[in-house]
Amino acid sequence: MADTRSVLVVGLGRFGSAVATTLDAMGQDVLAVDRDATLVNRWSSQIPTVQADTTDVLALEQLNASDFDTAVVAIGDSVEASVITAGNLLDAGISDIWAKSVSKEHARILQRIGARHIINAETDAGKRVGHLVSGNYMDYIELEGAYNVVKIHTPGWAVGTTIADAHVNERYGITIIGVKAPAHEFAYGSNDLEMHRNDELIILGKQDQIDHFIRG
Template sequence: MKKQQFVVVGLGRFGSSLAKELIALGYEVLGIDKNDEVVQEMSQVLTHVVVADCTDEEALRSLGIRNFDCGVVAIGDDIQASIMSAILLKDSGMKKVVAKALSELHGRVLEKVGVDQVVYPERDMGIRVANQLVSPNLLDYIELSKDYTIAEMAVPKRLNGKSLQDIDLRVRFGCSVVAINKPQGVIIAPSASDVLTEKDVIVVIGTNGQIEEFEKEVIR
């Protein structure tokens, strides 16, 4: 089976971190940046790295970007270059284009030009860290949409030995446990009879309000 190929435009902190992780996961990555020093630094890490102007249609076409499965516009501080790059990647016929947005307005523009997925790294990380600071048992927090959240929570001592049926999340709060991470392994789609221990981590999905109520009433 052909290995998926990604192109990452902009190798700043976000772009380089993303590109390195894709490489670590076993994918091929072409990195593009206008800074020669950055390209030299990443040349030993990524599959291919080139110095190019990401707003130059001919330059991008010569790199064969239309043959890549997914393009990520990770430009950090030049909104105009970000939008132009996204347009060029979409126009090339690339299957999927993801772009980093610096603000809600920037994100709306990216959506208007056809970007398949807009990400807000700084905003999302701020939300996650804030929730972790006020909720010691909350290990991770990801907004799936403006209404739905998936949260990773450490099981407190008072839930030790209780089954999911005992807690009855779905009836009491409307949310669901989709996985239990135990020291001996992960249980995906656990049953009502599965028992929690203090060392477990549960993954819960629900609306923002449901998650907040469950965390306040049961986890804290």
Template sequence: MPDKIINTMLGGLTHERVRHEGEIIVIGLGRFGSALATTLIELGYEVLGVDSNPEIVQNQSGNLTHVVQADTTNVRALRQIGAADAVTAVVCIGTGIEASVLTTAALADLGVKNIWAKAITEPHGHILRRVGAHNVVFPEADMGQRVAHLVTGQLLEFLALDEDFVIGELAAPDELIGVPLGNTNLRAQYKVTVVCVKPAGGQFTYADRDTVLSKSDLIVIAGHRADVERFSERD
């Protein structure tokens, strides 16, 4: 889930796209925050990790670019750690809705241009937007939706790109095997598109209308949520 958020976070989803530069501030280094911060490090970005718990700060000191202990609900404390100069900040506070909201509001007061915040519930997310979050994510809800699709259907992987457009990974169905994709009438019949294919023992590669699938291939399809679900759940 952190990977999905990172893919869009650096460009921002505000009305005016934000060009990221400098350290990314990750506030709240629990399971979600630490995973997100570590992934950003692996992608080559500098990360300032912030948490109010000194034990967590100590544990993360060797993993991130910089780690500090601070009360992020306080504008003065945020200013002292350089938050006023940051372009991107992610509020990952997992417990304490009040702390999450106050931290987000403080970042907005400092003029941070690209504020992401983790929400637990829809009302929580609504408040975060009202106080200044440019983007709100619901990792628990997103993960629940993803797992639901994996345990109830034939999908091996599922990812929502927005409210109504998704991609899914599944084994190539018998009706597509041995025929060029351009001759399968797949889009007209199911309203989905095969975007890439992975042969057994191979790597994913682009699919086109001349691609011929084999029995052991995996495919990734894209389409509106209902169409992808209908295709994956057919007999």
């Protein structure tokens, strides 16, 4: 697993709550914030929550926002509040900002003020974004049932080994669908394919199997 990071999630609508609960379930250090007391109370038994107006700089200071590695701005009902919050978080020193946009114009403003990741997402994408924000995966697709497809860089322990030598299926239960090496075409995951440090691996497996493979 990647190192645990601290993530401030602003907005506890369906999208924000999906991101926050996914990150919390993965063991990340999450604090979810909303100015709506009803939403805060609804989620307080599942994840760490606090009621605050993040358009207020003083409120963010009281939350020690500058201590967080990453922030997700999941405000969907007010473009103004979303933009002001993103700006306040950037001013607080959080450079890794993920912000949900509700229109092209909204996305353009967020980009201009310096939000690093713009999410043009519907609510059901929250779980995928949670996995991406956690830093474990370059991409993540949830399939029907228990299986996921993820894209990762070759784990350090597997660099220089072939798929067969790493016993990826026997030991971890995963399947390496393919490998994309820098400046090379995509190659299907044959047993004799050697994995290199900057290769991108496309993996199919259950969540715990994939995480086990990453740890080695």
